[in-house]
Amino acid sequence: MADKVFLVIGGGAGIGGHAAARFAGGGYHAVLVRRSDEEGLQRLVGQIEDAGGKASGTLLDAAADGTIEELVERTERDIGPIDTVLYNLGAQIGNRRLADTPHRTFELGWRLGCYGLFRLAHAVTPHMVERGNGTILVTSATAAVRGNSGQHSHAAAMGGRRMLCQTLNAEFAPQGVHVSHIVVDGSVDAPDTLGKLLGDRFEAYKAAKGEDGVIDPAALAETYWHLAHQPRNCWTHELDVRPFTDVPWWNDNPDPQISK
Numbered sequence: 001m002a003d004k005v006f007l008v009i010g011g012g013a014g015i016g017g018h019a020a021a022r023f024a025g026g027g028y029h030a031v032l033v034r035r036s037d038e039e040g041l042q043r044l045v046g047q048i049e050d051a052g053g054k055a056s057g058t059l060l061d062a063a064a065d066g067t068i069e070e071l072v073e074r075t076e077r078d079i080g081p082i083d084t085v086l087y088n089l090g091a092q093i094g095n096r097r098l099a100d101t102p103h104r105t106f107e108l109g110w111r112l113g114c115y116g117l118f119r120l121a122h123a124v125t126p127h128m129v130e131r132g133n134g135t136i137l138v139t140s141a142t143a144a145v146r147g148n149s150g151q152h153s154h155a156a157a158m159g160g161r162r163m164l165c166q167t168l169n170a171e172f173a174p175q176g177v178h179v180s181h182i183v184v185d186g187s188v189d190a191p192d193t194l195g196k197l198l199g200d201r202f203e204a205y206k207a208a209k210g211e212d213g214v215i216d217p218a219a220l221a222e223t224y225w226h227l228a229h230q231p232r233n234c235w236t237h238e239l240d241v242r243p244f245t246d247v248p249w250w251n252d253n254p255d256p257q258i259s260k
Contacts, residue, residue, distance in 0.1 A: 002029035002054065002080030007072075009033045009062055009120065010088030014190020015139055015217045017044045019086055022221035023228075024053030028083065031075055032057040040192070062089055063111045065119075072123035084135040084228045085124055087117050090193055091157040092141070095150030106153045113157025114164060121168055125177060132176045135228045138165050142185045142249045162238075169237050180227045183240035185249050188215045213245045 006023035008016045011032030020030035021044075030048055032055065034041055041057040048055035056079065060067050075082055091113035093105060117138060128134025144162040147155035165181035172179060187194055187209065195202045206214050220241060227236055242248060 003027070004083035005029050005031055005075060005080045006084050006086070007031045007033070007075055007082050008086040008088055009060075009068070009071075009116070010086070010090070010139070011041065011044065011057065012190065012192030013040065013044065014188055014193055015184075015220055016086065016088040018217040018221040019088070019137075019224050020044065020055060021048050021051065021053065022218075022225050023084065024048045024055050025051065026225065028054075029079055030055040031079060033060050033062075033071065035059065035061055037192075062116045063108060068116060068119045069123045072120070072127075076127055081131065082124055082127060082134070084137065085120065086137045086139065086224065087120055088139045089113070089116055090139075090141075092143075092154050092193075096152070097150060098152055101152050106156070109153035109157040110160065113154070114160035117161055117164055121164075125168075125172055128177045129172065129175045134176070135178045135180070136168065137224055137227060138179070138181050140165075140181055140183050142183065144181075144183055146249050165238070173235070173237075176232075178228075178230070178232075178235050180236055181238045182224070182227070183238070183249075184215065184220070184242075185240045186215050186242035186246045187213075188217055188220070190217060209243075210245065213243050215241065215243055 006020060006028040008020050010016045011020055011034045020032050024030040030053065032041060032044055036059065038059060045055045045057045060071055062068055089112050091109040093109060138161065140161055141158050143151050143155040144158035162181055165179055169179040189206060198205055223241060230236060
């Protein structure tokens with residue numbers, strides 16, 4: 001049995017995979033979970049093990065009822081106590097007009113963006129409260145704080161995710177569980193998400209943005225590590241990250257008279 005487990009739901013080659021590698025490098029057993037691509041999953045597990053860490057992986061449909069709950073219980077029973085969990089599932093379906101957003105698509109966004117986190121919290125917080133400690137990290141997006149045209153499903157799901165993090169923090173912080181909501185306000189060098197969305201344009205997009213224009217998931221993993229190891233007298237419950245070349249979500253129309 002491992003002394004402590006880092007569980008990442010949404011363990012692709014971007015944020016999730018790099019976070020798993022960082023925590024495994026710090027002595028955790030990393031459990032990576034993703035919906036599909038067994039080959040890619042095992043490649044990430046192998047890379048962590050080759051670097052001297054401990055890891056395992058499993059495929060899982062997080063939108064299906066009961067799957068997250070069974071995953072948490074199986075991990076606690078067979079691998080070790082979940083010290084830190086990262087909910088890293090996206091719910092982006094691209095820009096769609098309301099008329100082009102079917103009911104089932106909107107519901108799927110909610111299931112992945114909000115309901116899955118609710119189910120995860122239901123399953124993992126009893127274990128963390130019993131031990132008196134634990135961390136729930138939640139990757140989020142600009143849509144959690146700003147609803148743009150064409151983002152009906154995504155903004156509703158991410159807005160709900162943000163508010164759920166606040167209510168979870170209000171209930172569980174006094175019981176020793178750290179809940180942190182991370183607004184990723186920018187593009188991430190993630191081949192399994194942005195890469196698939198852009199397809200053949202991915203490399204050209206990154207080149208156009210420049211070295212400092214796309215978030216490095218390995219650098220972001222260091223931020224996640226820091227959040228999970230903050231002292232209780234200095235917990236961060238929400239933060240946002242972006243490349244310094246991007247304009248923040250709360251200031252997207254800067255005064256053109258002000259020079260950089």
